[in-house]
Amino acid sequence: MVLVVNAILSWFTLAVFAVMPRKLPAAANTLAYMVLAIIDINKLSILSFHYHFFVISKQVPDFLSVILHRDIIISVTLLIFMNTTLQAKRRTVLWAGAGIYTYLLLLCWIMHLFGAVEYRDWGWEINGLLILLLMGLSWVLGRGFKSLGAGGGETWRM
Amino acid sequence: MENVVYDDRFNGNEWLVLGLMAAGLAGYLILPKRFSPMAAWFNLLIGVVIGLLFDHTIAVPPFDLYDVGDEAQYQWFDVLSYGMYAPFGYFFIYGIERFRLRSLGILLYIAVWALGGVGLEWVCETVGVFHYKNGYRLLYSLPIYFVTESLHLVMYRRLFKRH
Numbered sequence: 001m002v003l004v005v006n007a008i009l010s011w012f013t014l015a016v017f018a019v020m021p022r023k024l025p026a027a028a029n030t031l032a033y034m035v036l037a038i039i040d041i042n043k044l045s046i047l048s049f050h051y052h053f054f055v056i057s058k059q060v061p062d063f064l065s066v067i068l069h070r071d072i073i074i075s076v077t078l079l080i081f082m083n084t085t086l087q088a089k090r091r092t093v094l095w096a097g098a099g100i101y102t103y104l105l106l107l108c109w110i111m112h113l114f115g116a117v118e119y120r121d122w123g124w125e126i127n128g129l130l131i132l133l134l135m136g137l138s139w140v141l142g143r144g145f146k147s148l149g150a151g152g153g154e155t156w157r158m
Numbered sequence: 159m160e161n162v163v164y165d166d167r168f169n170g171n172e173w174l175v176l177g178l179m180a181a182g183l184a185g186y187l188i189l190p191k192r193f194s195p196m197a198a199w200f201n202l203l204i205g206v207v208i209g210l211l212f213d214h215t216i217a218v219p220p221f222d223l224y225d226v227g228d229e230a231q232y233q234w235f236d237v238l239s240y241g242m243y244a245p246f247g248y249f250f251i252y253g254i255e256r257f258r259l260r261s262l263g264i265l266l267y268i269a270v271w272a273l274g275g276v277g278l279e280w281v282c283e284t285v286g287v288f289h290y291k292n293g294y295r296l297l298y299s300l301p302i303y304f305v306t307e308s309l310h311l312v313m314y315r316r317l318f319k320r321h
Contacts, residue, residue, distance in 0.1 A: 027196055027317040034203045041210045042237055049218060049232040058220040067215055148196070 002114035006065040009107070010072040017076050023086035028145040029079055035141060036075045036134070043130065044070055053122040062116040069111055074134075077104060081135055082142035097135065104131045162230040162289075170285035171227065175239045182245025192255055197318045201251045204313070205243035208306050223294035226287065239287070246275075250307060251314055264311070272303035 022029065044066075047053045056066050077100060084096045108127055111117040165171070186202075193201065217224045227236045250271055253259075259267050279299055282288050290296070 027200065030313070030317055031196060031200055031203070034200075034207045037207050038203070038210060038240075041214050045214050045218070045232045046234075046237070050234075056219075060220050063220050071211065 002110070002116045003061040003065040003068075005110060005114070006068040006073065009110075010068045013073050013076045013080070017080050020080060020083060021087065022083045024083060024142065024145050024149065028149065029083070032082055032138070032141045032145060033075055033079060036078050036138065037071065039137065040070060040074055040134070047122075048117075052120060054120055055118045057116050057118070062114070065114075065116050066111065069107060069116075073107055074104065077107075078134055078138040082138040085139050086142050086146055101128075101131060101135060104135075160230075162225065163228065164225070164230075164289055165228045165286055171282075171287045172235065174282065174285050174287060175235075175242050178242040179245075182242070182249075186245055186248060189252065192252060194318070197314070198248065200314065200317065201248040201310075202244045203247075204310050205245075205247035206240045208310075209240050209243045212302065221292070223290070223292050225289040225291065228286070230289075247310060250310065254311065268304060268307050268311070271307055272300055275303040275307075276300050 024032075044056075048056050057063055081097065081100045084100075085093050088096060105124075105128060108117075108131075112119060191198070213226060215221070217226060227233050227239060254264065254267060257263070257267075276296060276299055279288065280296055283290065283296060
């Protein structure tokens with residue numbers, strides 16, 4: 001069940017990213033995805049396989065849903081947030097940020113609800129804090145890439 | 159997940175990882191720069207990302223096809239070890255640009271890199287960087303290298319080449 005839910009959510013997240021007006025070139029979005037993926041994959045593996053704060057299901061469909069959650073849903077949602085912060089007014093950014101934060105928390109709750117991720121020494125407070133940190137990093141990446149792009153077109157060429 | 163400890167010393171596998179990273183960094187600094195900062199970062203990071211995506215999907219339960227490093231459990235040194243992939247992506251594209259490879263030349267070049275990748279992976283397995291299990295064999299990595307190198311080249315050209 002959770003695999004179906006996450007497959008649809010992956011499609012939804014990618015579709016939103018595909019149709020939204022983007023402020024940064026594809027190369028910047030790809031680099032931002034790579035940085036976020038490096039952090040998110042290591043975060044998940046260290047917290048689950050090293051510290052055992054939570055346990056990832058060994059059922060193949062559940063595990064695949066975790067992979068979709070990690071590699072598509074979370075990372076691309078953070079890219080959506082990054083691009084939103086670069087083009088909207090301050091008030092809109094705050095509302096969009098709150099909406100995306102709630103959506104990311106809901107995604108984690110779905111994983112927990114369907115048993116794909118079982119919490120042990122883990123709580124919602126620290127989960128919420130980690131999401132905030134990832135959103136903060138996305139914001140910084142967006143600002144950084146925008147300033148590089150503004151610095152000269154050559155930055156994005158070969 | 160039951161932990162398996164293969165080795166508890168700083169020895170061959172750690173030295174190989176650090177050696178590859180140092181050699182890669184030296185090569186990066188010595189070679190004339192051919193890329194913009196963004197293209198250089200893309201070529202450096204893509205190997206790390208692909209390595210992480212594969213290892214943290216097929217090398218963890220339920221598939222659990224191999225372990226990385228001294229223990230089955232993910233260790234802090236394992237995080238660092240992904241840095242050894244970074245220069246390879248850079249040198250891979252560097253060679254294509256340096257020698258202005260086209261069509262059949264690129265196919266041959268990818269094949270040589272894929273075989274080189276398997277060769278290096280064999281060295282890594284020998285010194286204990288990788289520990290195959292649950293039926294995984296070194297040869298299975300060969301098609302993965304062909305696909306990931308081709309994907310790298312396609313992405314690089316779409317994102318950074320203007321002609």
